[in-house]
Amino acid sequence: MHLTPVEAKERIKKLSEEIKNELINWRRHIHMHPELSGQEYETGKFVAQKLREFGVDQVIENFAGTTAVIGLIKGKHDITVALRADMDALPMVEKRDVPYRSKIEGVMHSCGHDAHTTILLGAAKVLMEMKEHLQGNVKLIFQPCEERMDCKGAKYLIENGVLEDPKVSAIFGIHMFPELPAGKVGTKIGHFMASSDIFRVKIKGKGSHASRPHMGVDPVLIASQTINSLHHIVSRKVDPLHPAVITIGKINGGFAENIIPDEVEFSGTVRTLSIDLRDQIPKWMEHTIWGTTLAYGGAYEFEYQYGTPPVINNEKTTKFALSMMKDILGNENVVELEYPSMGGEDFGEYLLKVPGTFIRIGTRNEEKDITAPLHSPLFDIDEEVVLLTGTKIMAYLAYKWLEENS
Numbered sequence: 001m002h003l004t005p006v007e008a009k010e011r012i013k014k015l016s017e018e019i020k021n022e023l024i025n026w027r028r029h030i031h032m033h034p035e036l037s038g039q040e041y042e043t044g045k046f047v048a049q050k051l052r053e054f055g056v057d058q059v060i061e062n063f064a065g066t067t068a069v070i071g072l073i074k075g076k077h078d079i080t081v082a083l084r085a086d087m088d089a090l091p092m093v094e095k096r097d098v099p100y101r102s103k104i105e106g107v108m109h110s111c112g113h114d115a116h117t118t119i120l121l122g123a124a125k126v127l128m129e130m131k132e133h134l135q136g137n138v139k140l141i142f143q144p145c146e147e148r149m150d151c152k153g154a155k156y157l158i159e160n161g162v163l164e165d166p167k168v169s170a171i172f173g174i175h176m177f178p179e180l181p182a183g184k185v186g187t188k189i190g191h192f193m194a195s196s197d198i199f200r201v202k203i204k205g206k207g208s209h210a211s212r213p214h215m216g217v218d219p220v221l222i223a224s225q226t227i228n229s230l231h232h233i234v235s236r237k238v239d240p241l242h243p244a245v246i247t248i249g250k251i252n253g254g255f256a257e258n259i260i261p262d263e264v265e266f267s268g269t270v271r272t273l274s275i276d277l278r279d280q281i282p283k284w285m286e287h288t289i290w291g292t293t294l295a296y297g298g299a300y301e302f303e304y305q306y307g308t309p310p311v312i313n314n315e316k317t318t319k320f321a322l323s324m325m326k327d328i329l330g331n332e333n334v335v336e337l338e339y340p341s342m343g344g345e346d347f348g349e350y351l352l353k354v355p356g357t358f359i360r361i362g363t364r365n366e367e368k369d370i371t372a373p374l375h376s377p378l379f380d381i382d383e384e385v386v387l388l389t390g391t392k393i394m395a396y397l398a399y400k401w402l403e404e405n406s
């Protein structure tokens with residue numbers, strides 16, 4: 001039996017709506033038991049158990065020694081689409097008084113990764129019900145450690161072959177987005193989110209008595225001049241039409257009012273939307289630090305740590321996603337976002353390897369007092385609407401991608 005396009009769409013809508021209460025229960029369970037980046041042990045077990053219950057063909061727990069869970073639903077042909085959700089929470093105390101408030105003190109799902117995990121479980125369940133009609137395979141990537149650079153997230157999974165065997169032809173990922181009302185989704189072609197890197201600078205001078213500056217080399221002054229100069233990179237070196245941010249968020253040094261210390265350290269983050277600019281900025285930075293330090297007779301250490309690359313949505317997959325989302329949610333619920341954001345997301349790592357699209361899912365509902373931004377202790381989503389919206393689009397994108405590309 002072959003499903004017509006209308007039948008397939010209606011079936012996915014109906015199957016999603018049938019599991020609405022289950023979605024809410026899963027989300028509440030994950031929300032009440034948040035786990036920090038790289039420690040998603042119980043979340044991983046919960047996910048794997050659900051995938052097995054649904055009958056997913058292949059379930060790999062602890063992929064590459066991490067807490068990642070990779071599922072594979074096998075379809076007719078040798079083509080594979082991947083859907084990705086991240087699972088980690090943040091180290092903060094939840095302040096919203098709801099029955100599903102975090103039970104783990106000091107850990108909270110304030111970035112909505114509980115909803116991402118739930119939605120991908122929902123899509124897996126719906127797609128399993130449609131399995132006989134799937135024209136190819138669906139790889140389900142439940143990823144750990146999106147929030148931090150010091151544990152094993154997207155990059156590590158890719159290095160360990162998550163996009164191979166079977167080889168992924170396209171990937172779709174979602175993120176909660178409080179700026180859009182619940183029920184609406186949005187994305188855009190091309191530059192979508194920024195790269196996110198960090199750096200540390202140590203300025204080395206020569207300590208002396210504060211009353212005899214000529215006897216020493218003052219690292220406080222050199223650090224202040226260096227920071228000042230670093231802030232001129234974006235305004236004088238970068239093309240004004242190319243967004244970039246250099247922020248120095250931390251500075252440390254000195255002992256007392258009357259001592260010139262021998263060292264001052266500062267650190268910060270760099271964001272860009274383009275890969276070329278991302279390569280160039282650390283070179284300009286080092287040149288600035290070198291020149292300023294040299295002028296005052298000091299020395300320096302400069303460490304630049306590449307974090308996540310920019311998220312650049314592929315044109316083909318994004319046009320496809322926009323049109324499919326309009327098809328299943330209605331034109332009025334799909335927004336072509338005008339501007340990228342300078343936030344970072346390791347979904348960009350997958351997009352360096354395969355075409356794909358990152359999608360924002362609206363979570364906002366003023367009537368229910370759900371307006372707090374991501375990473376806020378008051379963050380919440382309108383679960384009645386959001387989980388269903390996400391499940392429908394994830395399942396539909398996978399189903400249709402396979403149908404149109406097999």
Ligand SMILES: [Zn+2]
Nearest residue numbers: 111147374375
């Ligand atoms: Zn986050």
Ligand SMILES: [Zn+2]
Nearest residue numbers: 111113146175
């Ligand atoms: Zn996030």
